Amino acid sequence: MTTQPTTINPFGKDIIKVETEWCGRTLSLEINRVGFRTSASVLARYGDTVVLGTAMVSPNKNAMLDYFPLSVDYEEKFYAAGKISGSRFIKREGRPSDEAILIGRLIDRPIRPLWPKGYRHEVQAVASVLSMDPAFRPDMVAMVALSAALMLTGAPFEGPVAGLRIGLKDGKFQAFLGHDDLKEGGLDLVVAGTKQGIMMVEAGADEVPEEQVIDALAFAQEQIQPAIDLQMQLCDKVGVKAQEYELSLPDESIQKKVDEWTLNKLGEDLRAPYPERNEIVKNLRDAMHEAFAEEIEAYDDMRREYDDAFTLALHKDVRKGIVEAQTRPDGRALDEIRPLSSEVGFLPRAHGSSLFTRGMTQGMNIVTLAPLSYAQLVDTMERNEERRYMHHYNAPGYTVGEVRRLGSPGRREIGHGYLAERAISAVLPSESEFPYTIRSVTEIMSQNGSTSMAATCSSCLALMDAGVPLKAPVSGIAMGLMMGDDGTPYIMSDIADAEDFAGDMDFKTAGTEKGITALQMDMKVHGLPVDVLRKALMQGKDGRAEILRHMLTTMAEPRAELSPYAPRVEAIQINPDKIREVIGKGGETINKIIADTGAEIDIKDDGTVMIASPDGDSIERAKKWIRDLTAEPEIGAIYQDVPVVSVLDFGAFVQIMPGKDGLVHVSEMADKRVEKPSDVVKEGDLVTVKLVDIDEKGRLKLSMKAVGKN
Numbered sequence: 001m002t003t004q005p006t007t008i009n010p011f012g013k014d015i016i017k018v019e020t021e022w023c024g025r026t027l028s029l030e031i032n033r034v035g036f037r038t039s040a041s042v043l044a045r046y047g048d049t050v051v052l053g054t055a056m057v058s059p060n061k062n063a064m065l066d067y068f069p070l071s072v073d074y075e076e077k078f079y080a081a082g083k084i085s086g087s088r089f090i091k092r093e094g095r096p097s098d099e100a101i102l103i104g105r106l107i108d109r110p111i112r113p114l115w116p117k118g119y120r121h122e123v124q125a126v127a128s129v130l131s132m133d134p135a136f137r138p139d140m141v142a143m144v145a146l147s148a149a150l151m152l153t154g155a156p157f158e159g160p161v162a163g164l165r166i167g168l169k170d171g172k173f174q175a176f177l178g179h180d181d182l183k184e185g186g187l188d189l190v191v192a193g194t195k196q197g198i199m200m201v202e203a204g205a206d207e208v209p210e211e212q213v214i215d216a217l218a219f220a221q222e223q224i225q226p227a228i229d230l231q232m233q234l235c236d237k238v239g240v241k242a243q244e245y246e247l248s249l250p251d252e253s254i255q256k257k258v259d260e261w262t263l264n265k266l267g268e269d270l271r272a273p274y275p276e277r278n279e280i281v282k283n284l285r286d287a288m289h290e291a292f293a294e295e296i297e298a299y300d301d302m303r304r305e306y307d308d309a310f311t312l313a314l315h316k317d318v319r320k321g322i323v324e325a326q327t328r329p330d331g332r333a334l335d336e337i338r339p340l341s342s343e344v345g346f347l348p349r350a351h352g353s354s355l356f357t358r359g360m361t362q363g364m365n366i367v368t369l370a371p372l373s374y375a376q377l378v379d380t381m382e383r384n385e386e387r388r389y390m391h392h393y394n395a396p397g398y399t400v401g402e403v404r405r406l407g408s409p410g411r412r413e414i415g416h417g418y419l420a421e422r423a424i425s426a427v428l429p430s431e432s433e434f435p436y437t438i439r440s441v442t443e444i445m446s447q448n449g450s451t452s453m454a455a456t457c458s459s460c461l462a463l464m465d466a467g468v469p470l471k472a473p474v475s476g477i478a479m480g481l482m483m484g485d486d487g488t489p490y491i492m493s494d495i496a497d498a499e500d501f502a503g504d505m506d507f508k509t510a511g512t513e514k515g516i517t518a519l520q521m522d523m524k525v526h527g528l529p530v531d532v533l534r535k536a537l538m539q540g541k542d543g544r545a546e547i548l549r550h551m552l553t554t555m556a557e558p559r560a561e562l563s564p565y566a567p568r569v570e571a572i573q574i575n576p577d578k579i580r581e582v583i584g585k586g587g588e589t590i591n592k593i594i595a596d597t598g599a600e601i602d603i604k605d606d607g608t609v610m611i612a613s614p615d616g617d618s619i620e621r622a623k624k625w626i627r628d629l630t631a632e633p634e635i636g637a638i639y640q641d642v643p644v645v646s647v648l649d650f651g652a653f654v655q656i657m658p659g660k661d662g663l664v665h666v667s668e669m670a671d672k673r674v675e676k677p678s679d680v681v682k683e684g685d686l687v688t689v690k691l692v693d694i695d696e697k698g699r700l701k702l703s704m705k706a707v708g709k710n
Contacts, residue, residue, distance in 0.1 A: 010036055016237055020230045022046070023164070023175040023223060027141075029148050029234050040152035042234075044145035046176075048133035050080075053145025054126050057155045061120040061246060066304060068119055072108035074142055075128040076100045076381035086379045097380045098414050103139045105415050106163075107146055110192035110199035113524050114158040118247030125150060132381060136176040140165055143192060148231045154243040158526060161199060162227035163192030164220045173219045179382075186426075189213070189519075191220035195228050197527025203519040204422035207472070207512050210537045213519065218530045250308045258309040261291055266317040271331045274338075274360045274448055274496060285310055315502035322492065322499070323484045329498045330359075337477070337494040337543060340550040342457070344465040351566040352466025355445075356458035358547075359496060362445040363454035365462040367438065369566045371612035373602035374437040388437045389428055393417035393455055395444040417442070420455040420476075423510035423518035424463065427471040434469060435569045435610050449496040450478030456510045456518075461551060466566070467559040474517055475548035476510030479540045481532070483525060489532045493543040504528075509540040513548070567600075569612040570619055576607040578630035581659065589629070597622040631657050633691055633700055638707060641686040652677050654689050654702055662700030664689060669704050680704075 009015070009032050019028035028045045034052065035041025041054045062069060077093060078085055085091050096104070107127065115123075127142035140163045147160045167177040168185030182188045186206030193199050198221055203213065262284075270280055288310055289296060289303070296302045321327045326334055338359030347353035352367035375386040393416045397404025409417075420442065428438070440462065442455035453476035460474045480495035480503045492499055500506050505528065507521035521533065562568070574582065582603060583590045594601055599613040599622040611622045639656040646653045651665040664687075669680045681687060693701040 009033075016234070018230055018234045018237060020226050020233075022226045022230075025176070027144070027227060027230060029144075029230060031152065031234070031238065038149075039155075040149045042145050042148040042152065044141050044148065046133070046141045047135065048131055049129070049136070049138045049141050050131040051138055051142045051145045052128045052130055053142065053147075053149040054128070055146065055149035055153050055155075056122075056124045057153045057243065058122040059243075061248065062122060063120060063248060065120050065248075066308070068112070068115055069122040070108070070112055070115070070125070071123070072104050072111065072125045072146065073127070074100050074104040074107060074139070075126060077129055078381055080129045080132040080138075081134070081381050083381065083384075086377075086384060097378075098418070099378075099380050099382065101411055101414050102418055103142070105411055106139060106190060106192075106200075106202060107143045109522050110143075110161045110163065110194075111147065111150065111157070111159070113199065113522075114161070114194070114526065116156050116158075116247060118249040119156060119245065120248045121155065121243075121245060123150075123155065129381060135178055137165060137179075137382065139163075140176075140190070144227050144231070148234060151231055151235050152238060152240055154241050156243065156245060159194065160228050160231035161192055161194055162224040162231070163190055163200070164224055165190050166216050166220050173216055175220075175223055187212075187216065189216050189220070191217055191224070193221055193224055194527045195225070197221070197523075197529050198521075198533065199523045199527055201507070201519060201521035201533075202419075203516065204425065205511075205516045205518070206426045207515040207517060209515045210541055213516055214530065214534045214537060217533060221530060250312065251305055254305050255309045255312065257292070258288065258306060258313055261288060262310070262313045262317075266313070267321070270314075270317065270329065271321070271327065273330045277330055277498075281314065311501075314498070318498050318502040319482055322482050322490050323488075326490065328492060330496065334490060335493045335539060335542070337546055338496070340547065342461060342551060342554045344461050344555050349565055351563045352462040352464075352468070354458045354461035354465055356454055356461060356551075358450070358454060358457075358494065360446055360448035361450055361454050361496075363451060363458040364443045364445055365455070365458035366441050366443070367459075367462045367466040367468070368441075369466060369468075369562070369569075370437045370439070371567060371569050371600050371602055372431065372435055372437055372610050373600065373612075388431065389421065389425060389440075390438070391417050391421035391424065391440045391442070391455070391459060393420065393442045393444070393452070395447060395451060399444045399447045399451075416452040416455060419452045419508065419518055419520055420459055420510075423456045423474055423476055424459055424470075426517040427474055427512065429469045429471070432571070435571045436468075438463070438466075438468060447497075449500055450494065450508065452476070452520075453478050453508050453510065457547060457551060461555055464555050464558040467562040469558050472512040472514065473548060473551060474510055474512055475544045475551055476508060476518070477540055477543040477547055478506065478508045479536050479543070481505035481507075481528075481536060489535065491536050491539050493539060505536070507536060507540070509537065509544060511541075511544060513545070565614070567612045567614050568616060568619055569610055570623065572609050572611070572623055572626065574607045574609055574626065574630040575632070576605065579603055579605075579607065581629050582609070582626055593622055593625050597625070601626075629658050631660075633657070633660055633662075633694060635691050635694060638688065638690045640688045642689065644681050644683055644685045644687060647677050647681060647683055649677070652681050654687060656689065656691065656700070656702070660700065662689070662691065662702040664702045664704055668692075668702070668706065671705050 013032045015032045017030040030043040038054045039057045125146045143163045150157045164175045166189040167182040168187045189203040342356045344354045351369045375388040440459045456476035480492040480499045482490045504525045510518040598618045602610040653661045689702040690706045
């Protein structure tokens with residue numbers, strides 16, 4: 001039950017609320033109930049999901065910065081899902097989870113390009129999930145909340161934006177699906193855009209064809225419009241006052257000097273393969289510094305002004321070459337891929353390893369296998385599960401020729417690793433087919449564009465080298481786009497840094513011969529139509545195929561055998577009711593099995609027992625021990641060399657398996673008459689018996705004389 005708002009706003013402002021129907025539920029945006037001292041704050045509600053979007057915009061610019069100081073954060077609150085963190089030691093929210101960082105990036109990417117170049121006011125946008133409807137993920141509601149808050153600040157944000165997470169259900173596209181439906185449908189696609197076009201795309205897919213993805217993009221672009229219109233309605237109702245600001249742009253006189261100096265020094269003179277081109281550019285920049293040494297030395301920050309102007313001149317030259325002559329900075333044609341090379345198995349002790357090189361971009365990947373007990377426990381607001389496949393990405397400063405302090409992975413490293421992980425996840429074998437935890441680590445060795453796709457390709461090769469039975473090999477490629485003044489799109493395959501920095505779109509596509517497994521698109525222009533993205537996707541498909549053909553010449557299929565240094569893992573199934581017998585009182589039994597055999601043992605609630613060890617004999621001994629503990633007596637079965645545990649006047653009790661004793665009556669001890677059981681057996685003797693019956697009380701009837709008889 002909800003009550004009518006009674007909050008008193010200390011500034012005397014009325015609560016303003018707008019709402020609309022959106023994808024089957026009511027979306028509402030409300031201001032002036034909370035967040036009184038923010039630049040703007042919006043409560044967005046969709047179903048039972050409530051997200052607070054707050055925006056803070058500094059009134060003054062920071063002239064010392066040479067970048068736009070925007071931060072976008074997504075805050076998971078466990079109380080929103082009615083949960084307390086499952087961690088034994090930490091019960092309050094602290095460092096954001098990888099999931100929260102990835103969602104923060106997801107929201108940031110369509111918002112960041114919509115600010116004017118040279119804007120240097122600090123902007124902080126924070127989405128806090130206050131209540132979570134478990135029927136769907138709250139991230140797209142958070143995107144709307146933050147976009148609306150930024151619009152209300154009056155800052156020069158050229159939104160609004162909205163996004164949807166699209167999946168397939170019963171063969172049809174649908175938004176706001178639950179986790180299980182997204183997984184079963186084989187498509188998890190996020191699309192964000194403006195009124196004019198698409199700004200950002202990210203997807204994980206189960207080998208979905210390009211044409212189907214294109215249809216999904218068109219569906220999403222149409223469906224986000226009500227959320228965009230609602231934000232505009234809210235702005236109109238509030239009456240937003242535009243912020244006064246001053247842009248930090250290169251001095252026009254400096255730009256003119258540098259443009260004149262570089263005249264006839266760019267163009268064909270710079271068209272050379274990497275790294276030769278980089279050396280030419282460096283020498284040209286040094287010459288520019290010498291030419292303007294007097295001006296540069298006059299002021300401390302003047303070198304940066306001239307460098308910025310020189311960089312802008314380079315970007316103009318790159319665009320000119322591509323748009324006017326369809327020639328790229330390194331001389332390639334638009335659809336030409338840089339030289340490829342790869343190798344596998346070059347690290348002797350690693351379970352799997354590879355080195356993948358494309359031009360000057362190089363990724364080394366190392367795969368490590370471990371028992372399923374090493375799976376990562378994921379404990380977030382939305383998820384409480386195990387993660388058996390992990391892809392980690394590292395790119396230190398030396399990979400771009402810079403001196404940087406080493407530290408924990410940043411948002412970029414986490415994002416690139418996750419993209420490569422999604423690209424491979426669709427082709428991994430099931431847990432029952434390959435009962436291992438898999439860690440794939442990409443160590444970038446050199447960067448010059450598209451390292452996330454180098455991570456994907458190198459990971460695929462290393463996994464095959466490790467003997468992981470992938471359903472199909474995966475390759476990836478980064479594509480770029482430049483729009484001509486007449487609106488003609490020029491699409492480039494396998495972009496390098498110079499094209500990325502000067503271009504209008506950067507998108508990565510990964511997949512198999514059948515279709516896409518991962519997709520990520522980011523626009524630098526204010527939205528692109530679906531038709532342009534269609535052309536880029538289809539050209540990317542051809543590029544992926546070329547890279548895949550190269551990879552298959554290095555390794556055509558996964559190795560049949562694991563590395564001798566990898567643990568062997570085997571699974572057996574037991575009756576779940578028998579789990580306690582394997583574990584024993586206080587873990588006594590299972591600890592004894594582990595200590596005596598040297599194997600690692602992990603038991604799941606469904607009775608699946610994973611036994612791991614580099615030694616096959618150790619696994620066999622542990623399997624036999626567990627099977628003996630959990631075996632059920634079977635009528636007609638013969639049990640050899642089992643011990644006599646007690647001898648009585650009427651027969652002897654024999655233990656046919658741990659905890660299972662049966663009676664051999666004196667009449668069943670031999671073919672001839674036996675006067676006393678002690679004449680035939682004594683306690684501790686090993687005998688062979690046959691189980692001939694189990695009575696209604698579960699008592700076992702054994703026979704020694706029936707052994708060998710049909």
